[in-house]
Each structure stands twice: as structure tokens, then as C-alpha cells.
Amino acid sequence: MKKVKTGIPGLDKILNGGIPEKNVVLLSGGPGTGKSIFSQQFLWNGLQNNEPGIYVALEEHPIQVRQNMLQFGWNVKPYEEKGMFALVDAFTAGVGKSKEFEKYIVLDLTDLRDFIDVLRQAIKDINAKRVVIDSVTTLYLNKPAFARSIILQLKRVLAGTGCTSLFVSQVSIDERGFGGPGVEHGVDGIIRLDLDEINEELKRSLIIWKMRGTSHSLKRHYFEITDNGIKLLK
Numbered sequence: 489m490k491k492v493k494t495g496i497p498g499l500d501k502i503l504n505g506g507i508p509e510k511n512v513v514l515l516s517g518g519p520g521t522g523k524s525i526f527s528q529q530f531l532w533n534g535l536q537n538n539e540p541g542i543y544v545a546l547e548e549h550p551i552q553v554r555q556n557m558l559q560f561g562w563n564v565k566p567y568e569e570k571g572m573f574a575l576v577d578a579f580t581a582g583v584g585k586s587k588e589f590e591k592y593i594v595l596d597l598t599d600l601r602d603f604i605d606v607l608r609q610a611i612k613d614i615n616a617k618r619v620v621i622d623s624v625t626t627l628y629l630n631k632p633a634f635a636r637s638i639i640l641q642l643k644r645v646l647a648g649t650g651c652t653s654l655f656v657s658q659v660s661i662d663e664r665g666f667g668g669p670g671v672e673h674g675v676d677g678i679i680r681l682d683l684d685e686i687n688e689e690l691k692r693s694l695i696i697w698k699m700r701g702t703s704h705s706l707k708r709h710y711f712e713i714t715d716n717g718i719k720l721l722k
């Protein structure tokens with residue numbers, strides 16, 4: 489089984505080489521746990537490895553996403569120009585100036601077909617190998633009953649492409665799960681990020697709950713976020 493390296497220091501080792509190719513992995517966690525940084529680092533490391541990537545922004549303005557990535561030294565602009573990186577704007581709905589600047593815009597966020605069409609086009613255009621959707625939760629926020637069907641539809645789109653994908657899933661601070669039964673059972677892998685108060689200090693950790701196609705660590709691994717991104721400790 490071919491593995492896709494996350495490039496996040498320490499993580500590929502506990503995944504026994506990386507994420508099995510074509511897996512759809514749920515990256516689940518509460519607010520501020522590092523989901524966006526993790527997924528951006530995954531894409532950036534792909535670019536360094538000549539693997540084109542797509543970031544679908546549902547939670548933040550695309551300009552903000554580029555800015556956030558730049559903060560870690562991950563300048564995606566040249567990769568966008570080369571056609572190796574694409575940002576899908578599923579945030580602005582084309583309102584404001586985004587139409588002048590963004591190549592991929594989902595105009596009707598209530599219509600999953602529109603979303604899928606734009607995503608498909610972006611994947612095809614740049615021959616993407618890595619895809620991040622940040623977050624899938626936003627897609628079914630107002631229709632939780634459709635969560636599973638939305639996840640399955642997205643999986644079907646990605647299955648035909650050879651992409652390895654991260655679906656960011658938002659859970660509330662005290663929630664033990666990963667985003668609801670429909671979502672959790674539909675994916676190939678689950679990585680959960682946590683932020684816990686220990687001795688009056690917040691500690692970051694992650695756990696690989698599930699990863700189809702490989703053995704992996706079942707331990708909790710502590711990590712930190714620095715100006716270079718995420719790094720597992722020891």
C-alpha cells in the first residue's frame with residue numbers, strides 16, 4: 489500500500505509511513521486545536537514533494553487562508569501561479585471582490601452540486617493529489633440529517649481521482665466524538681486533535697483513532713505549534 493507522507497515531524501512514523509494513498513481522513517477537533525494548521529501543513533509538504541493540492545475554504549476568507557499560511561513560511565502564491573495549488577473559495581459566495589481574484593468560487597453554498605462541480609474542476613485542472621475540505625461540518629451545519637449522505641457524495645467524487653483527502657470536522661470543546669455517527673463511519677481514517685488543561689496549562693495532543701490500510705500508534709501523542717507549524721514531541 490502506497491503511503492502519503494504528511495511531512496508533519498513525528499507523525500509519519502506513528503502512521504507507519506504516512507496516510508495510505510486515497511484515504512479520506514477525518515481531522516476532528518475542537519476550536520483552536522490546530523486543524524487548519526495541520527491541513528495546511530499537509531498540503532504545503534505535498535507541494536514540496538511535487539504533489540499538487542487543493543484547499544477548500546469554508547470557514548475563512550481565502551485571503552485570510554493565504555495570510556495564515558504565509559505566517560508559517562508557506563507561501564502558496566507561486567504554486568497557484570504554476571497551477572500546482574488551488575484555493576476553492578466556498579466562503580464568500582462571490583460577494584465582494586473575490587470574483588476578481590479567485591479562480592474557483594462556489595456561488596451557491598446551499599447547493600452541493602455547485603460545490604462538487606467547482607471542486608471537480610479544480611482537481612482536474614491541477615491534477616490534484618491532496619485535497620483538504622475545511623470544514624465539512626460547515627456543509628451540513630443546518631442539515632445534520634444529511635451529514636452522512638454529504639460525506640458519501642464527497643467520497644464518491646474523490647474516489648475517482650487518486651487524491652488523498654483530509655475532511656476537517658469541528659466538534660465542541662466537551663464532545664468525545666468526532667462529528668457524529670454518519671460522518672465517523674463514512675471515512676477511512678480519523679485523527680483527533682485535542683487541547684486539554686493539565687496543571688493550569690493547555691496541552692496539545694493527537695490520537696489516531698482509525699486508519700484503514702495500515703497499523704498505527706494507539707497512543708496519545710503530544711505536539712506543539714511553532715512558527716514552523718505542528719511538531720510532535722519526542
Ligand SMILES: Nc1ncnc2c1ncn2[C@@H]1O[C@H](COP(=O)(O)OP(=O)(O)O)[C@@H](O)[C@H]1O
Nearest residue numbers: 517518519520521522523524525526713714715
Ligand atoms: N505561529 C504560531 N505559533 C504557535 N501557535 C500558533 C501560531 N499560530 C497559531 N497558533 C495556535 O494555533 C491555534 C489556531 O490553530 P487552527 O489550526 O487555526 O485551529 P482550528 O482550525 O482547529 O480552530 C491558535 O489558537 C494558536 O494557539
Ligand SMILES: [Mg+2]
Nearest residue numbers: 523524547622
Ligand atoms: Mg480552523
